[in-house]
């Protein structure tokens with residue numbers, strides 16, 4: 001299989017970082033700060049970024065990383081830095097040989113800060129660049145809702161390996177989501193799922209563990225013949241996508257069920273395994289540029305599960321021009337068979353819109 005080592009390292013790295021995030025969720029201190037764009041960041045985001053970049057640099061020293069966070073706040077706040085350092089030292093896979101594959105523990109605070117700061121790549125069209133979102137859906141994480149640890153390898157600007165760790169999604173791929181509440185039925189199998197895909201090799205899901213990787217199962221999008229029965233997934237935050245436009249599109253498509261609101265790239269994972277059908281992320285403003293780390297992993301997973309992803313105008317997402325998708329506006333994901341119909345309707349709604 002192509003990119004076998006990259007996939008294994010990415011899955012182990014995400015699994016270890018997911019352990020760290022779970023320990024933050026159950027602890028008293030989340031160390032939440034407000035960033036310059038007034039979005040939240042926690043000690044979990046910093047710690048998970050440090051651990052994942054250390055894993056990548058151990059296995060693939062010359063690869064670059066575009067990571068959401070940097071260590072500036074930790075370098076200027078010793079108390080915050082120590083909280084992150086405590087977390088990073090305790091998050092370990094319980095299988096020693098797997099822990100070894102991702103480099104074992106980080107050996108000093110300085111190395112941790114340097115690892116976090118190694119996510120400053122500007123991205124670009126050539127070579128191997130990882131896109132990392134250590135906690136996607138930080139607002140969901142703080143609410144106890146959905147969030148995802150997201151890692152993708154871009155090869156010459158194309159998402160090629162994608163891994164999503166979703167600690168709060170049910171393990172079962174057959175789980176039913178209640179559209180009106182967004183709640184997942186309890187399948188009895190528990191929570192925590194790891195989605196993964198390699199371009200050209202299909203997509204899988206498996207239980208998120210604290211040690212060796214569980215066995216993966218192939219996943220695919222639900223065959224959807226009747227759009228009236230479709231389930232639309234969208235974000236929770238009205239500031240991140242236009243709920244009004246999403247609803248207008250669903251109505252025009254004849255969708256009858258209420259949409260399901262989930263934070264993070266859990267939306268991509270959910271539609272990839274047939275627990276939903278469409279993902280709509282209509283822009284709220286003309287100015288916002290989507291970040292590559294918010295989409296790269298989810299895109300390859302949906303594509304490999306039989307779906308198509310583009311922006312709201314039907315234009316392919318261009319991951320090759322830097323840290324943002326500046327040539328795109330919004331995101332739409334759907335099964336291939338109905339994708340053209342969905343884009344046609346999205347364009348009608350956008351054309352009628354006054355900004």
Ligand SMILES: Nc1ncnc2c1ncn2[C@@H]1O[C@H](COP(=O)(O)OS(=O)(=O)O)[C@@H](OP(=O)(O)O)[C@H]1O
Pocket residue numbers: 039068133135136137138139140234235236237238239240241262263264265284288291294
């Ligand atoms: N204005 C605007 N428009 C679109 N997207 C934005 C915007 N502002 C922030 N962000 C990014 O949204 C990321 C979270 O996306 P979600 O899908 O989880 O949003 S939602 O909370 O479910 O609505 C979130 O990722 P994290 O910061 O990793 O949580 C941000 O990168």
Ligand SMILES: [Mg+2]
Pocket residue numbers: 039040041068138
């Ligand atoms: Mg953020």
Ligand SMILES: [Mg+2]
Pocket residue numbers: 133135136137293294
């Ligand atoms: Mg994000």
Ligand SMILES: [Mg+2]
Pocket residue numbers: 045068133134135136137138
């Ligand atoms: Mg994030």
